[in-house]
Amino acid sequence: MTIKKDIAIIGTGVAGMSAAIYLARTKYTFEIFEKSAIGGKLNIINKIENYPGVKDISGFDLAMDFINQLKSLDVSVNNTEILKIEKDNNLFKLYSKKDTYVVKAVIIATGMQIKKLGLANEESFIGKGISYCATCDGFFAKDKTVLLYGNEDRAYLEALFLVGLVKKLYFVHDNNCEITDNFEKLIKYPNVIEICGYKISAYNGVGHLESVTIKKSQKEKTFEVSMVFPLSKEIPNNYLFSGIGLNNKDKFISTDEDCKTSIDGVYAIGDIRKKKLKQVVTAASDGAIAATAVIKYLLSLKKDEQDK
Ligand SMILES: Cc1cc2nc3c(=O)[nH]c(=O)nc-3n(C[C@H](O)[C@H](O)[C@H](O)COP(=O)(O)OP(=O)(O)OC[C@H]3O[C@@H](n4cnc5c(N)ncnc54)[C@H](O)[C@@H]3O)c2cc1C
Structure with missing residues (x-):
């Protein structure tokens, strides 16, 4: 089946969920994908004491708070791995095992792995x-x-x-x-x-x-x-993105301050993004920034269509 949406978010760590919370409060349609446990890295953190406004919480409980906030905004997570992405003019095609999703913008929030x-x-x-x-x-x-x-x-x-x-x-x-x-x-x-x-x-x-x-x-x-x-090697989950011409193997994705990558309509947020401080608070911040930037991008597409 082919499903059309405005935006795709890949990953439900803090970064992806933060972007989803911001987008859920707009009129744009989006799909958020997760191949594993919702919450990403949060699920393996025993205790978080440096997320502003929350004195002391387990990663799992913070993930539950995010999930409940998404539910209250009627966002449901699509428990599917995105296996391939292609660019088709101004559109992007995302392939899961079962379906193809056609979107105007992609927010990459796939995180990284730590080599033990x-x-x-x-x-x-x-x-x-x-x-x-x-x-x-x-x-x-x-x-x-x-x-x-x-x-x-x-x-x-x-x-x-x-x-x-x-x-x-x-x-x-x-x-x-x-x-x-x-x-x-x-x-x-x-x-x-x-x-x-x-x-x-x-x-x-x-x-x-x-x-x-x-x-x-x-x-x-x-x-x-x-x-x-x-602190051995950090491995970005970027295996999907060479298909659309983003960074080489083993690299974090470079963006501008709007979290926009070198490709129009593609944003990278959270731990997958090249940045110095990879934390819950910066992942949440990236999600908010990318969500607002993506809306401006979609508006610019609409204006281009009207101008034609
Ligand atoms: C042990 C440990 C302790 C930490 N403690 C703290 C702390 O105390 N305070 C703090 O601020 N930060 C802490 N951090 C850092 C913090 O956890 C991360 O910076 C933050 O959670 C990253 O969020 P993220 O959304 O970028 O990525 P992630 O949480 O890694 O989420 C990425 C998600 O994308 C999904 N995904 C990947 N590829 C695909 C695909 N193809 N299709 C669908 N889904 C996909 C993954 O399954 C994953 O759920 C800690 C990190 C670790 C490892």
Whole structure:
């Protein structure tokens, strides 16, 4: 079956749901797709304490609040994976297993995945000493000793967030041991101990993380820590979008400040968008911005048609 709507939103994380809340309060028709659990990443967050206006909430409960708000606006989620997108002049065709959706604009809110290290105990210590986001959970390690592992720019930024907060920070990376500009900023802090050329090899503890072992060839070191932040690779869910000429593999999608991509009518919001701070509050903000920008875009299409 072919279904026509004004707008498609792909993904029901915070970003997609925020866009849907804004669009539900307009006259435009839209379809919001989700291939997995509604709420996206929210479903795996134990506790959120930095979403303004909400003192302390589990990710699951915040997802439920969003879902209830969508229900109150008569928005229902289409539990379907979008498998392919094509551009057809000013229109976009989105293919699910069963149906084809033809829309004038697309809001991409597909998020990203975090590559875990795949070590024993890793899953059982998530939320019990292991966190993949220092900006989110660093506060729980206030005045404690922590270890942050990572090689990319994000690791340095997250380490800079932690230094003012924790008692001692082991900053471990497996890059060579050259002093980079970023590292120079870090070593100014007396509570930072840099260890280069090592990888995390084991998480240790009973019930809660107690220590972390790192390894370089045959050499091993173990540190007692309250929390560890293994910040390995972030993988954007962008596999769909090469079909419409958006960014290459393994890249986050660049946008302007309206969340518009390089393609007219296509917007990217939330964690899939190239930006420095990937948080619930910025995902919600992106959704609101893209929803209002998309309306202006649809109005401009209408005007173009009238002018012809
Ligand atoms: C462990 C952890 C803790 C965190 N803690 C905090 C915190 O305390 N505070 C904070 O502000 N932020 C926190 N964050 C960050 C925050 O969760 C994210 O920035 C935010 O939730 C991202 O929302 P999103 O909508 O962009 O993406 P997501 O929540 O990832 O949603 C994307 C959705 O798109 C769906 N999707 C993907 N492809 C398709 C497709 N082809 N068809 C249909 N659906 C598709 C996915 O199934 C998913 O549901 C944390 C992140 C992690 C990993």
